[in-house]
Amino acid sequence: MAKHDLGDIEAIRVNLQGWMREHLADARTLTLGELKFPEESGESSVTLILDADNGGAKERYICRMKPRASEVFDVHDLLMQYQMMEVMHDNDIPVPPLLGYEADESLLGSDFYLMGFVDGQIPTDNPPWAFGGWVTELSDEQRATQWRNGLETLAKIHSIDPERYDLARLPRSAPDQAPSQQELDKFNAMVTEEERACLAEPVLQALDYLNANLPAEGPRRLCWGDARPGNIIWKDLRPNAVIDWEMASIADPLQEVAWWYWIDYINCVGLGAERPGGLPQLQDIYDQWQALTGLPTDHAAYFDLFAVVRYAIILERKFMAMRRAGVERIGNFVDPFVEQQLARVQGK
Template sequence: MPDNDSIDPTEVARPSSSRRDPEWLRARLDDWLPTVTGSPATITRLEIPSANGMSSETIVLDAAWEDTDHRLVVRVAPTPDSDPVFPTYDLDRQFRLIEHVASTTDVPLPTLYWSEPDPRPLGAPFFLMGRVDGVIPPDVMPYTFGSWLTEVSDDDRRTVAGTTIETLAMIHSAPVPEELLDLPGPGETPLRAHVRRLREFYAWASQGRAGSPLIERGFSWVDEHLPVESDPVLTWGDARIGNIIYQDLSPVAILDWEMAAHGPRELDVAWLIFLHRFFQDLAEMAGLPGLPEFLRRDDVADAYARSSGHEPRDLDFYITYAALIHAVVMYRIQSRAIHFGQAEEPVDTDDMILHRATLEAMLAGAYWAGVR
């Protein structure tokens, strides 16, 4: 594991500050809004949240047109000089994916307004959606360190887990929008295509840098343990509670669709389980109790089977693969932090992976024996 004094686990996912000037944004949106509303529009408030994303950027906006106030969120693709986490950002595709899910399921989603693929108005593509009130389990500090989720009762947390899993099953019921997804190439299965794209992302992230032997060993493990796949569905991709707005313990808005894909539903089920384990392990590293009874592996699998009629298979594989996906993302985030002088280059590149010990234990088949 990395030296705990060198990495603050609550800061690893700290979003970067915006590189866009609020007054410039306001002026540009003042010019752009009337072109889509078809009438005069006034921006009454514009704010860039301090906890902004390392991928697409979020702008909070209040505007009025046709004598009606609108509470909006603008999602903007990152600027090239921000050294983005991912190599490409297709926000118009995200907009159309959300639109597709909204029109074919009862998944709770923000109201969509407009997508602007032309980069000229704000320097990058963007889209607007309605702002939804509620609470989100925080990443910084992680919700397992103390949050509204640790303060509610055990029964309430079971309700949160249950309604979340029901919503995940609902996402998987959407017709697959093949025109909006990267489909397998000749001779590929959806899972093999997913692994290929992860390899391509890692190759891009490690270009010009020393790679991670642990990540490369993880890819070898995946190749050796690929299971027989269940039927592919539309996967959300970033299926975690930190991407959900809750009211009264139930999801009211599912956010962040940039990792959506065509693949086995177990990809999402495993990601939900693993991301909680990631935050739970961080809490235990810090000497905190966290939430060991929340989103437990078998509980999630059973609840998903009840909601969807499909019993998740091969979760040992899919949760380990989720840990590998997260390792590649963490490697990229740490590379980015080193680039901006926010972190030092480690002697051992595997120390760029905060959950190094977890991934090592999973590859060795020893992780779950140590879980309380």
């Protein structure tokens, strides 16, 4: 799913090469080779791996651009993503080297930004890392260290004061609304009549519950959006770069502490894999995050439900696209977790 139809890929290569020669230092003779897509990760925005020869020196870059069509999100604000990474860099949170944003869509058919390539390893999405690979080969103690380091980075993001920055492009709720109203509205809007007909009844009931019980109070912090280990480039069990900022917003950060746990848990247990040892339990994650940030966790159960409902909606949109392409219907493996968490918040 990481490969996208971009049209004339050779024209993109030539135009990108020309842009790099003009905008990068000491790159007047730079030559780009064949453009590549990451094969095991990347689901939404287009990621291109660029191998270049620059006067005999071998260099590697990453280009991010909008897809022609998206299975999940209708809006891809690349400038917002770039600005978020600038903020992260300013706060010593590791991100790839930022080499430039280009607004002119005539060059590649989309605006785009360029980054330096970061060494390290990424837990795979396709298939999910729990089914084998470098993370499963770690010891329990190493995995515990890795997850703790990742959560410390997440807590550091949530400790940034958003008032210090001009973040007008960043989605957020109005001042008189609940901190996560905008996020809830976004997922309400994603449930079209077509998707409503496909979603399981417990998911629709859970969405009704979320709309009726959204916490009115809570902190408003910078949120990464798609906070999970698979959106981190790891080196020596530590984040070497935090990537994929397309879901970023200002909202109650509890929503993505829940996401950090649940998307990873469901992609393991929900698909029939055994959860590897060393990974923290849900309450341990909330306790550690609260100790690091000093922020409240009073509404954790609500955001646990929000996390699994969000994932159910996202997956159903992907499955709908697959069915339109002729693939047989796939059951939404998130549904049982929605039913479980809905019963939990309702005290059943």
